[in-house]
Amino acid sequence: MTLMLRNLGRDSLQRFWRMGHMFLFLLVSIFGIVRPPYRLRNLFKQIVFIGIRSLFVIVLTAAFTGMVLALQGYYVLSRFGSEGMVGPMVALAIVQELGPVLTALMVTGRAGSAMAGELGVMRIKEQIDALESMGINPLKYLVAPRVEASLVSLPVLTAIFNVVGILGGYLVAVQLLGMSSGTYWGGIEAKLAAKDITISVIKSVSFGLIVAWVCTYMGYFTTRGAEGVGRSITQAVVLSSVLVLIWDYFITSIML
Amino acid sequence: MTTHSVKLELAVGLFVLTGVLALAWLSIKMARMELVGGSFKTIQTHFTSVAGLRSGAAVEISGVEVGRVKRIDLDTRQFDALVTLHIRHDVPIQEDAIASVRTKGLIGDRYVKITPGASDNLLKSGDRLVQTEPAIDFEELISQFIHGSVK
Numbered sequence: 001m002t003l004m005l006r007n008l009g010r011d012s013l014q015r016f017w018r019m020g021h022m023f024l025f026l027l028v029s030i031f032g033i034v035r036p037p038y039r040l041r042n043l044f045k046q047i048v049f050i051g052i053r054s055l056f057v058i059v060l061t062a063a064f065t066g067m068v069l070a071l072q073g074y075y076v077l078s079r080f081g082s083e084g085m086v087g088p089m090v091a092l093a094i095v096q097e098l099g100p101v102l103t104a105l106m107v108t109g110r111a112g113s114a115m116a117g118e119l120g121v122m123r124i125k126e127q128i129d130a131l132e133s134m135g136i137n138p139l140k141y142l143v144a145p146r147v148e149a150s151l152v153s154l155p156v157l158t159a160i161f162n163v164v165g166i167l168g169g170y171l172v173a174v175q176l177l178g179m180s181s182g183t184y185w186g187g188i189e190a191k192l193a194a195k196d197i198t199i200s201v202i203k204s205v206s207f208g209l210i211v212a213w214v215c216t217y218m219g220y221f222t223t224r225g226a227e228g229v230g231r232s233i234t235q236a237v238v239l240s241s242v243l244v245l246i247w248d249y250f251i252t253s254i255m256l
Numbered sequence: 257m258t259t260h261s262v263k264l265e266l267a268v269g270l271f272v273l274t275g276v277l278a279l280a281w282l283s284i285k286m287a288r289m290e291l292v293g294g295s296f297k298t299i300q301t302h303f304t305s306v307a308g309l310r311s312g313a314a315v316e317i318s319g320v321e322v323g324r325v326k327r328i329d330l331d332t333r334q335f336d337a338l339v340t341l342h343i344r345h346d347v348p349i350q351e352d353a354i355a356s357v358r359t360k361g362l363i364g365d366r367y368v369k370i371t372p373g374a375s376d377n378l379l380k381s382g383d384r385l386v387q388t389e390p391a392i393d394f395e396e397l398i399s400q401f402i403h404g405s406v407k
Contacts, residue, residue, distance in 0.1 A: 041261060044268045052271050095282070156275025163278040189285075190365075193312060197283045 025139075025220070026213050032140035033148050042145040050111040050146070051153030055160070057106055062161040065098055066090055066168025073169075074177050087184035088191035090169035095192065095200045097248070099162040103154060104207035104244045108237055112215035115146055116236035119219030120229035128220070143220060147212040154208030155201050162200060199255050206251065207244050214240035296342040297381035298326065301355045301368075305390040306337040308366040309357050315341050315368045322347045325368060341368065341385075349385065350375040356389035366391065 073089045119142060122128050131138045166188065173179045218236035222228045306328055315323040323343035331338040343349060352373030359366055370385075379385060 041264070044261075044264050047268045047271065048264060052267055055271070152272065156272055156278075159275045159278035159282065162282055190314070192282075194283055197279070201279070 022213070022217050025143075025217050026209075028139050029143045029147050029213070029216070032137065032144035035140070039141070039145065042141070043148055046145045046149030047153055049114070050107065050149045051156060054107055054110050054153070054157060057110060058103060058157050058161050059164050061102055061106055062094075062099070062164035063168040063171075065102060065161075066094060066165035066170075067172045069093055069098075069165075070169035070172040070177070074173060074179075083179065084183050084187060086173045086179060087169070087187035090173070091166050091188040091192050092196060094165040094169075095162050095196050097252075099158045099165060100154075100200055100203035100207055101244060101248055103158045103161045103204060104211055105241055107150070107154060107157065107208075108211050108215070108240045108244070111150075112211050112240055113233050113237050115212070115215040116219035116222075116233045117229060119143075119216060120222035120232045123220065123222045124225055124229060138220075143216045146216050147209065150208040150212035151205060152208075154211070155204045158200060158204035199252075202255070203248065203251055206247065210243050210247060211240050214243060295345050296323065297345055297379075299341045299343055299349060299379055300382070300384040301339045301341060301388050302331060302334065302384075303337045303339060303355075303357060303388050303390050305393065306339060306357055306366075307391045307393060308359070309339070309368070309391065310366070313365060313367050315343060315370060317347070317370045317372060322370070339368070349379045351377045351379055351383075351385075352387065353379075353385060354387045354389060355385050357391035359392070 069090045070086055073086045074083055077083050077085055077089070119128075122142070128138045128142070131141060170181070170184055173184050174181045215236040218232045218239070222232040309325060309328060311325050311327050313325045314321045315325065323341055326340040326342045329338045329340075330336075339355075341355075349370065350373035352375040354371040354373070356369050356371070357366055358369045373387075
């Protein structure tokens, strides 16, 4: 009985310690972002990796998301005789929810896993310790640019996702299913408010922080060799995806 | 500056520009963000009921959109709905025009319809449009019909 209690206590303590540890890691990284010297080249390289290299996959996901939403929306709404609402449905679903969330998930899978892997290998090959011994702050040199690049890239990618998704919906609803283009665009113009776009941007920025934070944390504190790198990547992808979805619920319930 | 870093900066610049353009297209074209607030006049109206009307709903004359509902409040002195309309500056509203809350289709959106008047006196920004027609309440109509109190 006492053993069970002790195990429970140790487990909880470890979890609390880890949460605090992660939070401190975030604070120090943000401190690294705001404090000079600024290495813009590092940041640009990360933006190219996280943002530009993700463009293709984001555009592809967005187009098909918009297309399937229009198809499904048309199918469901035509049962109630309100096919005219396909446009607003596609636009609102994409701008408020799917755009930010799917972008964050795709970036997690494509760039977040790579971040965790890269930092993990640097850790077990003792390159991070080498940086430290050369007097370079690895949090500032390695982590800060990645966090910063995510904060820039995610909103941009989300905005592109939104536009491409709406265009994909247009393709299916108007070109394929024969809706009038005026109904599609007019509906969106009437229903989409500036607030929806603000929500989209706020969500994407916060998701960018979550993805970069979790993935760099997991990679940075990799232990136990090659196996550990694999585990770090898995944990990074799972935790950041789950956190994005949970945080999405809360931010939606606050902002709506 | 090597050519490589120039390319790098160019790529990042293009990327960010694309994002900004996408965002601008969404908010200005699709959400019709009002970049300049000066081209509207505000008109106050009182309705006995605005059931179903939301701020942001369209204001139409002859089916042409000329403005939006800015806000809806309860007037606590008269206990009716105080609706503030934003109407394009170049659209004249006569002082005897009639504002009515209508529905697009049977289950569609509520909007404010303005029927132009014949007066030569035009309303200025901040003026009050006196003549209004409240929202038609279908449930009430149906219940009146069922209970035979309809004339």
